[in-house]
Amino acid sequence: MPAKLIQANETPFNRVDVDPIALDIIENALKNARYEMDTVLFRTAMSPGIREQHDEFPMIANVEGKMVVGQFGSFIHGFKEAFNGTIEEGDVFLTNDPYACNGAVSHINDWLVLVPVFKDHRLIAWAAMFGHMTDVGGKVPGSLPTDARQIYEEGIRVPVTKIFKKGELQEEILELVLYNCRLPHWNRSDFNAIIAACRTAEKRCVEIAERFGDDVFYSAMDELLERNKRAMAQLIKNTVPEEKQYFEDYICDDGLGMGPYRIKCAMWREGDKVKFDFEGTDPQSISSINFYLNEEMFKMFCGVYMIMVFDPQIMFNDGFYDLMEVNIPAGTLLKPMEPAALSCRTHALGRIFDVLGGLLGQGSPDFLCAAGFSDSPHFMYSGYDKNGEWYQLYQIGFDGVPGKPSGDGPDGHSLWPSFTNVPNEFLESYFPLRIDVYETLPDSGGAGLHRGGNALRIGYRFLEPGEISIHDDRWLTYPWGVNGGHPGQRSQKILVRTDGTEELCESKCDRLHVNAGDLLYFDTWGGGGWGDPFLRPTEQVAFDVDAGLVTVEGAKKNYGVVINADGSVDEDATTALRAQMSSDRGDTKLFDKGFESVDELKARCESDTGLKAPQQPRFETWVDVQRQRVAG
């Protein structure tokens, strides 16, 4: 049974004409309110993941729950379908369970708060926000166990719960949840901060409705959605071909020694509508790399991507959802069946953006971007320091931004919206750590007319014994290049023990013991290159060499540019070399994935990477049985 709205004031809204100027003013005001939500949250949250790295997503939706401003699209529809209770004035909802909200959040570290906004006892809008908690209990610090088989191992699950009931905080519920977390004071502060941010949005919505009138406010939100739909319809028509396009990419492994896992998607247009079909994607994993992908969220990713690539002037919201249809088969990596583990969905979440880029771009190569979104690597370090106090760090890593039509990808930057690094001096002040190296790796960005950004290397020197976790991917498959650009360099992790011995770490591992003095090199991957590297202006290559971002050997091998001892370009030698290399290569490829077949890639895995090739994934039969039951 879907949720039931109870409101003292049942007066229906009137759809009225909104003056075009007032409409723009209301759009601006809503946009400002959404940014104000960020500001309030950043200033008061405690988890570094939220306040320094900005792993949080605010949204304001109309009375029906369609996102008017925000980033990842609305999940209120899914919530209303799944929640079996009432929605009343003063209620605030909390959940972190992907299975309870149709994937609005995709692992239980993300706490989602939903606030129905009432004015004069009538629902007028929704405010919502979710943020990543450093810890929600479960079997490992950070609550992201790679080897979890079921969601129960990943921490405390909160079904959709009224955490405020008619304005009253349900303290016992909150305490119960916090009791299960390793850093309850962080969670409490982050929870308060998210509530405060949603309250800000609530206040602003009421103010805007007061200023313009409730009916105008209501109608303006509708009109903003329609405006977006009109623009997107045009964009879809202009850019999506009717002929089916296919694209596939892989998650390298599952942390249990199996992989790679295929993500496959087809895209085509039928009339005004664009259709996506993930048929051919591998079944769900027995480990926690599954990504419960909400269809609406995928639409939003897609819409935002198209807008950014083709026409950044368009304001995005949920208005265009009717123009897209998405099929994700149940029981696959992207729609796992309960109680599959979900905590390490970060790899597939990042990879979806690469897949999207490949799908959308192949029809219009001038707008195609290379790969490199790929993943969002995590590093965790915890233990007891010499004063007997518990420390626990969760950090998001960054990589090379892909080469793109507009230019080079920045080195060691974030592809996630408004994420930033944690200052190393902050880490050294609050954790028993010293960051010995913080730099990008020369030649790691894929060569191209527009160079892919270099991978980031962080050298963590541990000052206390403790345990670390590493969650990364793109160590086996490459961030691919496009339009002749080369793939970026793959990721790797090297642990240097105090006696000088070097150990290669698996790309995904938990509870690796480290001693004081050990040094971990956490190297991410480089962005893929864009366009023919032999066409990159020689002075730009020389500039990169002078900056130490490309080596002299790299300039020669990847760009065909010969650099003299004084740093200048040997133009004659370069012209000759480029001509030779260009003719040896032949035509440029639309995609350069860096391998011919999965078998070929696996065969050279150990010699390439030093790590054993993953085994063919083993899938579980109960999923099939249940899926058939659901279908039948």
Next chain:
Amino acid sequence: MAYRLGVDVGGTFTDLILVKEESGDTFSAKVPSTPEDSSIGVFNGISKVCAEAGIDPKDITHVMHGTTVATNTVLTGTGANVGLVTTKGYRQVLQIARSFVPGGLGGWVIYNKSLPLAPLGLTIEADERMSAGGEIVDEVNDAQVREELSKLKDKGIEALTVCLINAFANDANEKRIAELAAEVMPDIPVSLSSEVVPEMQEYERAITTVANSYVRPRVEKYMQNLQTELSDKMENVQLHVLRSDGGLASSAAAKSYPVNLLMSGPAGGVTGAVWIAGQSGYKNLLTLDMGGTSTDVALVQDGVAQLRRETTVGDVTVRASSVDVRTVGAGGGSIAHVPELTKALRVGPQSAGAAPGPAAYNKGGTEPTVTDANVMLGYMPQSVRLGGDMEIRKDLAEQALQSVAQGLDISVQRAAEGVYDIVNENMFGALRLVSVEQGYDPRDFALIAFGGAGPLHANALGKLMNSWPVLIPPGPGVLCAYGDATTRVRDEASRTFIRRFSQTSTDEVAGIFEDLAKAAAQTLIDEGVPEDEQVAGYEVDIRYQGQGLLLTISVDLDELRQTGLEAIGKRFDDQHEQLFTFALDAEQEVVNLRAVVQGKSAEVKAMTLEEGGADPSGAVIGKETIHVEGTDQEANIYDRSKLKSGNQIAGPAIVMEMDSTTLILPGHTGSVDKVGMILINPNE
């Protein structure tokens, strides 16, 4: 007889205010600016104002000056070749920055990052290491650093920056490298991060110190030239420069730490506004400075402008205190357009600037701007011109606005009103940022508007904000000059000192405050401000341990000694609750301690207007039909220079002066007070 002089160099006019120290009497002058060499205009102005006051320029003892040299150096990318020394492993600190990509989800697709202010090719690593607690892990490897510095020297750097990891906790290694640099490259100015901004966060400290080096040679040269020329004419004159935080710096301090001057221009406007509004009896203000390409807003409480520990110029953001001015890309030259796909009306951020400028100015501009909307609506009448300002062509404005009208399928008049409303909305957003979002109620503030275009939009913004009265001071240029002339010498010293309350004591904190105050006081003594004329204030940045936010709490040192740190913790809780609706039962943590020392403020009397009664008809110079709130209405045009104290101007009305035009809306009245301020209030 001693005189002080405030000088503001604007794009069009140079304004000067001369103050007689003894009496506070003032004299003003306005002369055309001379952009090719701004000192020519300055000296023309000095001759004029001295003639008016009947004094010899030699009687001027202090010259106060707001300068945009540092700002323009960053904006035009014409700074020095800066070399940078980092700790081993951190050479790419500016390249990686904070890994931040602007623009939201997918923003990376269109983001092209600009090059670092200190090129990677001119960045070297030093073999040394400091711990976060300030213990030396590795001493500086002198031989290695010498060798690397020699390489930099050969590459022809013009300024050197040293920013080492954890130098905020201990400056020993940076000092050592400065010594080595003095040996290797004695003529190159060196900026140390531990001196420029001794605070935690390696990227912010590096970019701030590099920016300091980047603008330093040009600022030094400018200051040197000005000082030399002034000294030629005025013997013992002291030159002071307005800092971003609204304080004054000696020319020596300005030359060493020019990163503190990046907001010197806007700070002058705000401090001038604070002073003149004070003369009219208002101390709580929202300031609105609307120019050709952008608008600056700020909040002033009880006569003190809010400060921010951050300054942004172009795409460079540094850690330096500045008046908390928020800038929106909305000015008179902002271009209105209607994108094909969305059919929404957008204004800015593209601007027609001074060239080609608004269409109505007939200098080649064809795109519709905010100014064109104002012209179309009759707010900037073409029928009346004052003092040689430019011709205004309504027909050209109308022609330009056609594109907006057609895009939205509305009349040109309605389109012009739309542009006017949207740009107001953009400024409204900025004003909310500094008020509502910081926990202030705009109804408790007066709105003071200046800049060429501010007074045209001020009345409308007063309505949106509910901030009354709306204050329109005389002459925007004069305002900045007043700001320059009336500010105090100021210096601050700060230190990052991260301790939970339980890890430190009231005595320890008080002791550090005293040391900081001594350091800042010495700067003032060096600038000729005797100790007994100095006032010290103290600030501490606090947060809950684990939080990112810092709230700044001002501290009275005696009170701290009596009531202890706990009382400060309580005030932090209260402020946290006021701003964010909750306080936490978590331990508080001191992060930064700061002492601010100021000289005493100057006595300056405002110029006063003659009494003239309520009737303003003597100042009427014409009539214009204006389009306002959907209808055509007849408005009187007044010449501001003919207004008298006590005049009551009924809206709709237009008040013109040489470099600005004021619009008073129907249903509102502007009263002229004794200092020439127009106070606009809604009619009862």
